[in-house]
Amino acid sequence: MSVSCSDCFSDLLCGEDSNIIFSNGGEDLPECSSDLDISMPDVEESIAGLIENESDFMVPCSDYMEKFHSAQSIDASTRADSVAWILKVKRYYGFQPLTAYLSVNYFDRFLYSHQLPKMNGWPVQLLSVACLSLAAKVEEPLVPSLLDLQVEGAKFIFEPRNIQRMELLVLRVLDWRLQSISPFSFLSFFAQKIDPTGTYKGFLTSRATEIILSNIQETSFLEYRPSCIAAATILCAANDLPHFSLVTAQHAESWCDGLHKDKIISCHRLMLQTEFNNRPRKQPKVLPQLRVMTRASITWSDSSSSSSSSSSSPYKRRKLNNRLWVDNDK
Structure with missing residues (x-):
């Protein structure tokens, strides 16, 4: 016995006539299309609105930078390490660029408003995992488990329940405002x-x-x-x-x-x-130091050398010439 799609979802529908939803469409329904016909003035108005409200999702830079210089706050290198880890996990799972941006945005907004008990080590990593998890839940259609999310050189592995508690703390500090205006x-x-x-x-x-x-x-x-x-x-x-x-x-x-x-x-x-x-810079080419003999020393060596030493002189010259040839070839 086959079950129609409309029968499967009939209990989830409101009081309207469900047949109209599963029909091929009616004259009164607008045609759905991914290519929306939006006029340029409407787009410019929307962009202007984003610019007007974008400061609501930023941390005041001057105040935040003062926290970096405070003894009780996170330093720039620790933040850079956390962001680098987020980017590595983003590449590992193929997350959207916005997911990485939101993760860092949550991270900065949280630290601006809330101080961790320890501003380095495992608390910062726990915050990084929680921010990335929240951003992935907002933007990604498929989200790895909390254990699987802790990859790419994570220094600490946290139990899912601890990450979830940190997620709730982040949500409270951010006032549950996870949608952010990004570049x-x-x-x-x-x-x-x-x-x-x-x-x-x-x-x-x-x-x-x-x-x-x-x-x-x-x-x-x-x-x-x-x-x-x-x-x-x-x-x-x-x-x-x-x-x-x-x-x-x-x-x-x-x-x-x-x-x-x-x-x-x-x-x-x-x-x-x-x-x-x-930008990566090329390492300077260091040539081995070679002993350079002057003409005077060569003359003195020829006049004072025995027949045995003079017979070995061509060998020494060949050895020196071979060394120079290898260096030039390199």
């Missing part, structure tokens, strides 16, 4: 401003995403709003393409109300400096 919210819109044809939109957003994740460990970027970071990263990505190499922060300021040229320039310079500092 990723603006990338597509800014890329469209640079390239209205959409030809390079995929590259611009993808490259900008890489730049955001590569800079997320740097505490200096906490000074800038998500919209400013998004504009600066799109500029970096655009300057990699010859077609948009002349796009500047002055152009970016006109993309939407709320963007400021000076802040974009400052953030853009910081990104370039960070990229330069993190």
Whole structure:
């Protein structure tokens, strides 16, 4: 006996006529489509609203940086280690970039408002696991178990019940506000401003995403709003393409109300400096020190040497010549 889909879900429906839900659609129902026809003014209004509210999900940079210099607070290196671990787990499971960003956002917002009993060691790692778990539950369709989440060199392994208790503490400190405005919210819109044809939109957003994740460990970027970071990263990505190499922060300021040229320039310079500092450098080639004999010493050696030593002189020269040849070949 076959059971129809409508019979399976009939108990879950409200008082409306359930047949309309499982029918092929009616004239009165709008057609569902993934390609929504949204006019540009509506999008710009939405972006303006995000810019207006983005500061509500940031930590005040000056106050937070003071905590880094406090003896009772976390230091920058410990935060960097925690963020690096989050990024490694993100790559391990293929999480969305927003999942990693939200994890760090929860981490910073929690430490700004709440002090751990011990600001290094296992408490910080427990906080990192809890923040990553919460962010994954918000953004990911499939979330690993709490034990499986503790991979990629986790120094401590916590029982699930301890992680869950930490999750509840994070939720209370954040006032259950897990949705946050991130730089990723603006990338597509800014890329469209640079390239209205959409030809390079995929590259611009993808490259900008890489730049955001590569800079997320740097505490200096906490000074800038998500919209400013998004504009600066799109500029970096655009300057990699010859077609948009002349796009500047002055152009970016006109993309939407709320963007400021000076802040974009400052953030853009910081990104370039960070990229330069993190660029791997080639190790200098160190050649072995060779003994150099002067003509006078060679003359003196020839005049005072015996027949046996003079017979070995060509061998020494061959050995020296072979050594030089190997070094040049390297």
